[in-house]
Amino acid sequence: MVGKVHVFFGDPNPTYERALVLQKAHAERNGHPMFVCREKILSGLWTKPAFILSVILAELAKPENGRLQWLFWNDADVVLMNPQISLDIFIPPSPEFDYVNLLETHDRHGLNNGVFLIKINDWSVKLLTAVLAFHHFRPVVELKYSEQSALDEMLKDKLIRRNVVKVPQHWFNAYPASAGGNAIPRASWKEIAEEQNSEWILPAEQSGLEDDIYIFWQNRTAERLAKGTAPPVLETVIQTELASLAETEGTK
Numbered sequence: 001m002v003g004k005v006h007v008f009f010g011d012p013n014p015t016y017e018r019a020l021v022l023q024k025a026h027a028e029r030n031g032h033p034m035f036v037c038r039e040k041i042l043s044g045l046w047t048k049p050a051f052i053l054s055v056i057l058a059e060l061a062k063p064e065n066g067r068l069q070w071l072f073w074n075d076a077d078v079v080l081m082n083p084q085i086s087l088d089i090f091i092p093p094s095p096e097f098d099y100v101n102l103l104e105t106h107d108r109h110g111l112n113n114g115v116f117l118i119k120i121n122d123w124s125v126k127l128l129t130a131v132l133a134f135h136h137f138r139p140v141v142e143l144k145y146s147e148q149s150a151l152d153e154m155l156k157d158k159l160i161r162r163n164v165v166k167v168p169q170h171w172f173n174a175y176p177a178s179a180g181g182n183a184i185p186r187a188s189w190k191e192i193a194e195e196q197n198s199e200w201i202l203p204a205e206q207s208g209l210e211d212d213i214y215i216f217w218q219n220r221t222a223e224r225l226a227k228g229t230a231p232p233v234l235e236t237v238i239q240t241e242l243a244s245l246a247e248t249e250g251t252k
Contacts (some may be wrong), residue, residue, distance in 0.1 A: 002091065002230050004026075004035065004074075005052055006076065008038055009047070013076070019079055022079065027204075029084075032072070032087055033244075043144045046146070052118065052169075053125065055071060067120060069119065070119050071117070075115070078115060078173075084201060084203050087117075104165070105172070106169065109145075113147075131147060134154065146172065165220060168212070185187060222239070
């Protein structure tokens with residue numbers, strides 16, 4: 001199961017509050033527990049990784065069969081356009097991709113952590129702890145985008161990177177489309193989303209997203225096999241399937 005994490009604090013912002021209403025409706029519709037932080041924990045934007053870490057630690061303190069498996073973070077200005085899409089659709093196929101702990105997206109500037117999915121486990125605890133402590137232990141590194149840059153620096157580590165997958169930005173972190181060469185204002189997108197009758201609201205199977213996700217992971221599997229870098233669990237699955245196929249052929 002996937003939980004949703006949000007941070008809203010500071011002066012009242014009607015635009016953000018409207019976006020939160022859409023997020024809550026989506027969470028209730030799809031059964032996603034929702035965690036909202038209304039207080040500033042750390043300075044700047046550092047409340048974001050701090051609160052995500054606190055939710056992960058709280059989940060890990062529960063019995064394993066009572067925990068959430070993933071958390072979905074999105075910034076306060078994100079407008080949810082299609083409430084019919086469950087976040088569960090984005091979880092990597094198991095067991096082939098059980099090694100994946102983070103799904104990220106990039107824009108023209110590189111990593112964009114305005115929206116991402118992170119697994120609830122000790123790997124994520126270590127990553128977020130390192131992000132929070134980054135500036136203290138590496139003060140000479142310029143963090144152009146604050147905590148996003150700290151996360152970006154940590155994800156360059158080869159041992160961490162192998163558990164991260166970059167997915168297409170349009171899956172869950174798309175930018176506003178353009179109309180007539182001019183970007184549609186964010187407020188207008190909120191109005192479209194609030195109408196609940198736009199062309200954007202479609203079941204996953206009709207939106208094309210379901211097929212897109214399936215093809216992505218299939219291609220990912222093929223690429224790893226071609227490079228000989230398939231994780232052991234995937235090799236085991238393939239060997240099991242081949243053995244089953246051989247047994248079936250032998251009984252004909």
